[in-house]
Amino acid sequence: MKHVLTCLTAAFVLFSTGLSAQEEKTEREPGHYNTNKFKQLYEEFATPNTYRTASGAPGPDYYQQQADYVMDILLDDENARIYGEETITYTNNSPDALEFLWVQLDQNVRAKDSKAPLRNGSGMNLAYTPDNFTQTFMGESFDGGFNIEWVKDSRGAALPHVINFTMMRVDLPAPLLSGQSYSFSIKWWYNIPDHTVNRARSGYEYFPEDGNRAYVIAQFFPRMAVYSDVEGWQNHQFWGSGEFALPFGNYDVSITVPEDHVLDATGVLLNRKQVFSKDMMKRYEEAQKSYDKPVLIVTQEEAEAAEKSFATKTKTWKFRAENVRDYGFATSRKFIWDMMAVKVGNRDVMAVSLYPKEGNPLWEEWSTRVVASTLKSYSSHTFDYPYHKAISVHAKNQGMEYPMICWNYGRPNKDGSYSDRTKYGMMSVIIHEVGHNFFPMIVNSDERQWGWMDEGLDTFMQYLAEQEFGEAYPAAIEGLDNYPSRRGAPSAIVNYMAGDQSYIAPIMSNPENVYQLGPNAYAKPATALNILRETVMGRELFDHAFKTYSQRWMFKHPTPEDFFRTMEDASAVDLDWFWRSWFYTTDYVDIAVSNVKKYYVSDEPTEQMKEYMAANGLTAADLPPLVYLADLDAKESDEEIKDPLSASSTLSEFMMDNMTAEERAKVKQPKYFYEIEFEKPGGIPMPLIVEYTYADGTKEEVRYPVEIWRKNDASVKRVFSSDKELVGITVDPNLETADIDTSNNSWPKVDQGSEFEQLKDQVQQ
Amino acid sequence: MKKFLFFMAVIMTWSAGAYKPAHVINHKFYLSVTKVNYNAEQKVLQLVTRAFIDDIELAIQTRYGVALNLDTEQEQTSLANEYFQRYIKRMMGFNADVISYSPNFAGYTYDGDQIVLLTEFAGVHLDKDSDVTFENRLLTGLFDEQQNLTHFYVFGAKKSKVLSKEDPVFKWDLARR
Numbered sequence: 001m002k003h004v005l006t007c008l009t010a011a012f013v014l015f016s017t018g019l020s021a022q023e024e025k026t027e028r029e030p031g032h033y034n035t036n037k038f039k040q041l042y043e044e045f046a047t048p049n050t051y052r053t054a055s056g057a058p059g060p061d062y063y064q065q066q067a068d069y070v071m072d073i074l075l076d077d078e079n080a081r082i083y084g085e086e087t088i089t090y091t092n093n094s095p096d097a098l099e100f101l102w103v104q105l106d107q108n109v110r111a112k113d114s115k116a117p118l119r120n121g122s123g124m125n126l127a128y129t130p131d132n133f134t135q136t137f138m139g140e141s142f143d144g145g146f147n148i149e150w151v152k153d154s155r156g157a158a159l160p161h162v163i164n165f166t167m168m169r170v171d172l173p174a175p176l177l178s179g180q181s182y183s184f185s186i187k188w189w190y191n192i193p194d195h196t197v198n199r200a201r202s203g204y205e206y207f208p209e210d211g212n213r214a215y216v217i218a219q220f221f222p223r224m225a226v227y228s229d230v231e232g233w234q235n236h237q238f239w240g241s242g243e244f245a246l247p248f249g250n251y252d253v254s255i256t257v258p259e260d261h262v263l264d265a266t267g268v269l270l271n272r273k274q275v276f277s278k279d280m281m282k283r284y285e286e287a288q289k290s291y292d293k294p295v296l297i298v299t300q301e302e303a304e305a306a307e308k309s310f311a312t313k314t315k316t317w318k319f320r321a322e323n324v325r326d327y328g329f330a331t332s333r334k335f336i337w338d339m340m341a342v343k344v345g346n347r348d349v350m351a352v353s354l355y356p357k358e359g360n361p362l363w364e365e366w367s368t369r370v371v372a373s374t375l376k377s378y379s380s381h382t383f384d385y386p387y388h389k390a391i392s393v394h395a396k397n398q399g400m401e402y403p404m405i406c407w408n409y410g411r412p413n414k415d416g417s418y419s420d421r422t423k424y425g426m427m428s429v430i431i432h433e434v435g436h437n438f439f440p441m442i443v444n445s446d447e448r449q450w451g452w453m454d455e456g457l458d459t460f461m462q463y464l465a466e467q468e469f470g471e472a473y474p475a476a477i478e479g480l481d482n483y484p485s486r487r488g489a490p491s492a493i494v495n496y497m498a499g500d501q502s503y504i505a506p507i508m509s510n511p512e513n514v515y516q517l518g519p520n521a522y523a524k525p526a527t528a529l530n531i532l533r534e535t536v537m538g539r540e541l542f543d544h545a546f547k548t549y550s551q552r553w554m555f556k557h558p559t560p561e562d563f564f565r566t567m568e569d570a571s572a573v574d575l576d577w578f579w580r581s582w583f584y585t586t587d588y589v590d591i592a593v594s595n596v597k598k599y600y601v602s603d604e605p606t607e608q609m610k611e612y613m614a615a616n617g618l619t620a621a622d623l624p625p626l627v628y629l630a631d632l633d634a635k636e637s638d639e640e641i642k643d644p645l646s647a648s649s650t651l652s653e654f655m656m657d658n659m660t661a662e663e664r665a666k667v668k669q670p671k672y673f674y675e676i677e678f679e680k681p682g683g684i685p686m687p688l689i690v691e692y693t694y695a696d697g698t699k700e701e702v703r704y705p706v707e708i709w710r711k712n713d714a715s716v717k718r719v720f721s722s723d724k725e726l727v728g729i730t731v732d733p734n735l736e737t738a739d740i741d742t743s744n745n746s747w748p749k750v751d752q753g754s755e756f757e758q759l760k761d762q763v764q765q
Numbered sequence: 766m767k768k769f770l771f772f773m774a775v776i777m778t779w780s781a782g783a784y785k786p787a788h789v790i791n792h793k794f795y796l797s798v799t800k801v802n803y804n805a806e807q808k809v810l811q812l813v814t815r816a817f818i819d820d821i822e823l824a825i826q827t828r829y830g831v832a833l834n835l836d837t838e839q840e841q842t843s844l845a846n847e848y849f850q851r852y853i854k855r856m857m858g859f860n861a862d863v864i865s866y867s868p869n870f871a872g873y874t875y876d877g878d879q880i881v882l883l884t885e886f887a888g889v890h891l892d893k894d895s896d897v898t899f900e901n902r903l904l905t906g907l908f909d910e911q912q913n914l915t916h917f918y919v920f921g922a923k924k925s926k927v928l929s930k931e932d933p934v935f936k937w938d939l940a941r942r
Contacts, residue, residue: 419837421818421878486878495798495815499914500925516796516912754802756811759883763872 037685038710041576044584045561051229056565057552064557066091067224067249075257075331080204080213083189084221087154090182094227097175101182102225103168106238107190110200111145115165116240142193146222149187159184166238168222186222201400202407207334207356210307214332214356216395216407221327224249226446230559236448242511243447243454246325248555253319257331260311262298264337264354264391265329266404267321275317287339288348294338294368300357306333321403323386323555325444328402330354330393338364342372345384349375355394362412362426366476367392370427373472374434377465381543382438382550390437392430399429401436408433424484427476431469432462443553450560451511452583456525457563463488463530490738493519493527497588498740504586508560527738528582535687535736536706537573545570577685577706587683589737592744593690593729594715598632599673601644601651606630625650629673643669643723670721676729677717681744685709686737692720693728701733795820795911797903803891803919810859810866810886815879816903824907825852836875849873849882858900859886893920894940905930 048054050061071086092098109116151159151170160171176182195203195216202218225234226245234245257263269275276284280297287295311333321327334356341348353367371392375385391405398407410426412418438461440447440454447454463485470476470483477483486492496504496519505514507525514520533542548570549563564579581587605613605620605628613619627648632641645652655664678688688704708716720726731745739745797816804811822835825848833845850870859866871883891897897917904911913928915935922942926935 419834421836484877489877492877499798500916500927503912503914503927518796754804754811755800756802756804756813756883759813759874759881760871762874763883 036710037581037683037713038574038577038707039580041564041580041584044580045564046230046559048565049229052559052562054565055569056549056562056567057569058556061095062556063093063095063229065093065224065227065247067247068251069221069249069327070252071221071254071327073220073253073255075215075217075255077213077258077261080192081189082192082217082220085185085187086221087183087185088222088224090176090184090224092176092178092180092182092227094229095178097177098172098227099175100172101170101176101184102227102233102235103170103186103222104225104238104244105146105148105163105166105168105222106219106244108145108163108166109238109240110142110193112141112143114145117141119239143191144193146188146190148222149189150185152185154183154185164237167225167235188222190220192217195398196396201398202328205396207358210334211310212307212332212334214330214334214395216328216330216393216398216400218326218328218400218402219244223326226557228446228557231446231449234446234448236510236512238448239512241517242449242451244326245446245448246444248323248325248444251319251321251324251327253321253327253329254316255319255329255331256314256316258311258333259313259315260306260309260333261315261331262303262306262333262335262337262354263317263329263331264352264393264405265317265319266324266327266402267319268388270318270320271316275315284339288341288350290340291343292340294340294351294353294364296336296338296364298335298337300336300360300364303334303336304357309333324403325441326402328405330391330395330405330407332356336360336364338368340368340372342375344375344379347384349385349387350389351375352389352391353394354391358411359394360412361416362410362418362423363394366423366427367394367408367430369473369476370430370469371434373469374431374465376472377468378435378438378461381461381464382443382547383554385437386442386554387437390434392434399433401433401441403437403441406430406433406436427469427483428462428466428486431465432458435461435465438550442555443550444555444557446557446559447511449510450508451514451517451521452507452525453558453560453563455521456507456529459487459522459526460529463526487523487526488530490527490531491735493523493738494740496524497738501586506586507583525583528578531737532567532575532578535689536575536578537571541571541573542567581684585683588740589684589686590680590682590739590741590744591686591688591731591737592679592681592741593676593731593747594679594744595677596726596729596747597675598726599629599675600632600635600641600671601647601673602628602630603648603650604628604630607634625653627651641671643671645669668723670723672722672725674720674722674726675717676720676747677715678731679715679744680709680713682740685713688716689732689734689736691728691730691733692722692726693730694722694724695727696724698724795904795908796914797911798914799901799903799916801899801915801917803889805891805920808887808889810889812857812868812882812884812886814882814884814903815876816882818875818878818880820904820907821880821882824904825849827907828852835880845873846870853882853884856902857884858898859889860898860900861889861891861895891919891939894938897937897939899935900933901928901935902930902933905933 050059052062053059068089069086071084074083076083090101108114151161153159162169170184172182193200193203194206196205202216202220204213204215206213224247226247227233236242251267253267255263255265283295283297287297335354336357337354339350339352342351351368351371353363353371355363355367371390375390379385387404389404393405393407395407396411397409399409400407408426408429410422410429412422435458436454439445439457445453466483466485503515505520507520511517511521533539545567549566552566553562568575609628627650685706687706688708690702692700692702729747732739797814799812799814802811818835822833825831825833829848831848833848834840835845853868853870857868866886866889869885869887871885873883874881899915899917901913901915903913909930911930914925915928916923916925917935917937919939924937928935
């Protein structure tokens, strides 16, 4: 019997390799490098070392520098100017000796002589309005940027320093050796920009009705640059798009503002009793026990009264922040202030909001609740939020993040009405910016080099947090089944991925060098991670790996490879193919069903088989007993298809000889046999998700692993058998993969009509 | 055509700079996508344009002083259609072999935070060697950085270009497709 089986196998192998094998080739093709999409990313990834391991975790020699600050800040409200003096203590934990220190002067992007506005090409218009013309050609540019008064060492001696645009080199008298600390001081001032005019990430908004300003202040002090094992000194200037790279440290900050201002900032407020009234203290104590709704610390009535006071006396607010990478504060006499407590793990965190009356009634209703819900959602997917508070500040057109504090847009109309879009826009931006506490404020990636590492991860988490917020507060999404998230769904990225290739950059690009930062650094990585979670890895494996990454790099500085490697390390899913296609290229997903051949079982050799036999000089007598599959479309008789056992005596004899009655009773008897060809016009390999529809109306989904493409990137065939007739095949039936062309996803081909016609039908309905 | 271009430039630049929301920060980018498809059977050019709802709302508000309240309960479809017709007529132009065609607005729908605008140019006769010019100034008067990505599909070929305030015109000599 063994002999027969071997023969059978041999014959089938011969036959299925086809006739073409006999054609002779005259020319030899040249060889090639390994261009397989599943090749490991050895060329793209940095070599693992003792700082960063191959598993994606910090290595035994991992280090990071520390920068501690003691600052005195004075706000001159009348002239919209800020004065500061700081002492920086810089600790060199690297093994290297440093001859100089680099300090970042990000405000200089707004200096009169800033090169930032000159970095983009521009064309001449045919005509200008007078307003536009004066602004473009005749205007005085804003006199921003740091005015550095002095840089001194700890004994008061001047330190030599050189300013190069947004960075300042401080030359040390002797190299700072490994393990040593160095203290030096800087005094500065600058004119605060109107953030509503200049798109600044910080500044003030002026309210002409009452003559007040609301300040959201950040990048306001000379900050240490990062020195690390991957970049050395960070030396990419701040041009405006690539955000920040900052070391961790402790901050002692005193901020002096008019005494009628309400202020909150990064860090623990040390002199609460001095700056709070008795009423405020009482309300604060109440807020610390309120887990279900915010408690007002400053009411709208009080804020409106303060709008008229214009105090000339000042008050100093003192804060201490530990283990933060940056510092920000917001201050105004217009601010209403509310707080509530939220349980994160076994700790209480305060969710806080600051907003002028212009934010109401939207802000008093939702801001603090959104903050609370966001802290819970993100904590459950990463680590327990380690700080004691998170503040959401209302600022027109802003959406910007700092440790423990962020600015958010969402302003109702003057009459207090607001659209759903304003409401969901406000909730989404608060979720996003509060979420930035996790990425990059705690998982401290280098934003200057990699926008996606914080924006992409945060936008991905934002989608989960939005959905969870909708579940926690059904009243917030009244009339909807779930929260209307903008980004995350695979279909939402299709238009971008299908766009003009000359205007798309890979995700692994510097934020300054991409064409469309929104889809590039936010939507595409977020969608890729969502697809990874839902379709490629599954929630359980993904969530564990994502949490592992967050916890490994909490309060540290990860690189892209640390993320990629950890996701594989903690899940045992080789994802090099996924990172390569989604992150390192501008490839897109397009998978099609191209060809379906139908077969039935027969006792007679088919025409093709006969040709094959003739060509090889074989007769029926030379062959062992075989089961033949005949082309159903070439079938001439109307005779109904029989099941394989009735159709093939060879098969039934074989079974009688080799199987027990019990075994025979268990065999499946498929009647219909198909050879289905799938094509992949798109560059990205993805799991092949196929829905088979049968004549009786039932459907079955088969998910072939992505590895199906590993030996042929262009097309693949599958044989499929069933006891039911197949009437339809759909690739990616639930639109999970961001397939950019679904017109080739069906067999038989469904005429979808043009997109225009379909949409026009929708419009007319 | 030149006259048309000049007129457009004048009316579109008046509002530039009036409203500039923070971009990176609130994750805003200025992009619309227009797919232009020539239906040779019906001799019609069919356009599907996707743009941000807020941006279109603001464009109509700034230009005509009318709040359309798009995608809210206060929205009136007939009013929106009327203003979209006016707006599209100003913003889009098509020209083939020296003949100018005028757009007809064919309705709109929503897709997430995007509005989908449908526009037709009817009675368009294109040959395999036609010279076509498509012009799209959508939102360029409002945002200096507006990019209008255009995909043009005709006779099985496709060409794409990003149109902008400085360069709002797409040209294609179909003989060289």
